[in-house]
Amino acid sequence: MDTQFVGSDAVADALEAMRKALGDDAVLTARADLDEFRDPFYVLGSAENDVSAAVMPTCVEEVQAVVRIASAHGVPLWTVSTGRNYGYGGAAPRVPGSILVNLSKMNRVLEINEELGYAVVEPGVRWFDLCEALEASGGKWWSSIPDLGWGSVVGNSLEYGRGHTRIGSHAENVAGMEVVLPNGELMRTGMGAMTGNKAWHAYPFGFGPMVDGLFFQSNLGIVTRIGWRLMPRPEKYASCWVHFDGDDIIVPVIDAMRDLMLDETINNYPFLGRGVAANTEGQPDLDPKSEKWALRFALYGYDEIVEAKWKIVERVLGSIPGVTLGRKMFDGTDRVGPQEGIHDDKVQAGIPGMELLDLYKVPFGPDTGHLDFSPVGPLIGSEVLKMVRLVRGMYEEFGEPYAAGMMLLPRSILVVSVMFFDPKDAEKTKKIYENYDPMLQRIAAEGYGLYRAHIFKMDAVAATFDFNDHAYLRFVETVKDAVDPNGILQAGKQGIWPKSLRGKAKS
Template identity: 30%
Template sequence: MSKTAEDNLEQAIAAWIKAIGEEHVLFDDQIISLYSRNTLPKGTSPAAIVKPGSVDDVSSILKIAERQRIRVYPFSCGKNWGYGDACAVESGQVLIDLGRMNRILEVNTTLAYAVIEPGVTQQQLYEYLQKNQFPLWLDCTGAGPDASIVGNALERGFGHTPYGDHFLTSCGMEVVLADGRVLSTGFGHYRNSQSANVYKWGIGPYLDGLFTQSNLGVVTKLGIWLLPEPECFNAFFFTVSEEKDIHSVIEVLRPLKMQGILNSLVHVGNDLRIISSFYRYPWEETKGVVPLPDSIRKSFRKRSNFGAWNVSGGIFGTKKQVAYCRKRIKRATGNVARIQFIGNKKLSLSKKIVKIFNYTGKANGLAKMLRSLEELIKLMKGVPTRAFLFGTLWRAKKILNADSLDPLENNVGLMWLSPILPMTGTAALDLMEIVNPIFFQYKFEPLVTISLITERAMVAVISISFDKENSVETEKASQCYDTLFYALMNAGYNPYRTGIQSMNKLAYGSNIFWDVVNDIKIALDPHQIISKGRYQPINHE
């Protein structure tokens, strides 16, 4: 950092302390180290951290940053596992930690929506709805109770229910621009608007999308739609025995999605994804050999009754609607697999049966599977859980904090690639033909979940799990990521989101799109104050 830059930073810090309080401006080495942690092979370090408590604080922070030409990087709660966590794209930026802005501003039970700040977590909103006995469900992700709802929506993340597309079910933003102005989108910019959180589009150009996966402003408030508690809910599960059976699975499920029989998200996890949810890598059994030998992989599958692919989803509606959908789904999947439907009564009965068998010591595997199903059903019903963070520990050789599943507390190595595919069985097979040899080449296990997120598209979340304590393995993980990223791009399977280490790669194979994005950036933030490099490829191919 040059002398001028150091002076500017010192002046900015002094101004921020005056604006938001000394206790909310952090720059000692210990705090810097804490905020530099992430699951990627290599992270970035901030110059300082500021923690606003209100939209006025954010506005003041940005005005000071622009005046002193200090680059800042906002985040909601920093639980962006596998994509960079709370780290900026470049070192030396000042992090804006929005975690203090955690107010639930409104819950409208008649129209089933909430208005929240970026620091509101999944657990916080869930508990608020429960405490007030509001008959509303939120849509959860598997990122854990402490993950931000707003943060996931702005990354266009997804969950499990009919409201599983989190950006689609958001409505109305408050955004602070780089010059400190506060923008309300949709109808929110009109005085006394009655429709700001019920009608997404407003009038004129639709701006909300500009502030998702971007660096054009800081979102300080978001409206989200909540699912009215359904009269009836059933989960369903089925497995298939061969990897090639993914073709049949997708071909069976697509018509059900397009006809509205399946109106929620359906997740299809391969055996390795499910194995990693229950177990860590068997280092002793494999004598340190990687990747996981096929014989041991098959043994895991057999002992726990997993399939090569494992399908889960939910049915939401009235009793008659659920009964009708069950019938249609059962008929459609009959030639592919034996499907199981589970409601509250069946789950309760299964737990009692397992408890009885446990006295004989013969139900350990079944009990573990049942606990996992119970946690998955919780997610489908809007109940946050930490259970699925266990999968991030797959390749970790030693657990640093046995009391925590937080990937950062255990120095976990994890990267995610998330390509979008057309919803065809051919595309699913093609994906695995690309993924498998690359993972084998670099000696990793392809942990894959294919999620049917719309009626026509699916996303494959592919994990590269590695031991960060092993420098050789960490370097191989980076090489594996890069090789797979470009292989998927060349095949036309582009990512729906990406990590801080691959923002520049987004220009690969593109044309004018990112130039237009950059033009908008220059118009709104000419001095590149907010999140420089985030969804802003610098080096075109």
């Protein structure tokens, strides 16, 4: 990788200008301060993708100033909200020597709309912060959350992150954005494009083409606020489980789940796991030879509705041979149960925690790292089984334990698997990253693409999206060149490079 930006005069000049604009405290350059922005899930102590500095703006005007300065000096920026994107690079930039724009100090919950059920948040707002604010304002609304509460609502949603409630498709929950463009200009999307519009965060569209999508997994802007949809706290919540042994039962279970999700009997986003990722009843299953699978889902609503839905679930899933079913009932108005309960009960009730981090430390102790392999497939039982066998076969070939954590949507599934390693072991860690490449090639050859990738793998994954000689990439590059001609924002993100670096970056 080109490291021309490390220690360059342009970076030094830009940092000087940023200090003047934001104050000395807002610009971090001491090595000890910057170490925390390294990817904790790569070779421990590796300086390979270090940032030159980190700037910590506290408001939109400061973000605009940073962008304008970077543009004037032609230096690359890399933006994170809270930088907890572990498994995909953490806060580390694609281009070494980039200046990190860390938005964790922009952490205000700007609004909770109690009538319409949405919140408006800045990028530094963590799941913990949002949920605390919702509780403090009366607890009428639940947020969806991902597995770990320390990340940001904005960062996770922009990466197509997922949660486990009824509104767990986080990118779809974003309702109206504010964005700093690469020229430093401020833009609002949807109805927000009209000054003073009253339905900015209530109506999903605008007047003309919808541009919100351009800012997901993107390097076209820095998002400084979003509207975020909430769900009403249900009267009753059932945390439900399906257990079965052996891969073959995946087929009827997935097909039944699809029917139950499409007719909205089950309307959360269920999770299917095995190995350390299947935290059944709070106990990780660490036996690499284990055949145990666990599927988790939830039912929400008035008492009568949850009871009626459970009867249907029992009829449909309970009739599959080899399957056992279970549920725990919680009163939606009394959060004490799930709060003290296990991770699986909490995440489906939108209660943020950190339990999964502890679970993921089991394989190699506190430093355990993981690299996630995340292909998307259609929600058809036979297809899911095929993907599981393909991926599992590769883990066996590489001599790695297979831990799967799959996320179901009504028509598709993320067949996420997790490669654990000890980042203190440089050789093994590098081997894990090498194993990823043949996995990617084989899964792409079968017609499956990845939904997300580590910074080191972004080019390789982008190359698999190859229809009509990479027409998609060429289109996005055209947009990139038009809106960011100096190529300052998030160079190389998702394999999208500015003109100045295109074809020059070595992986």
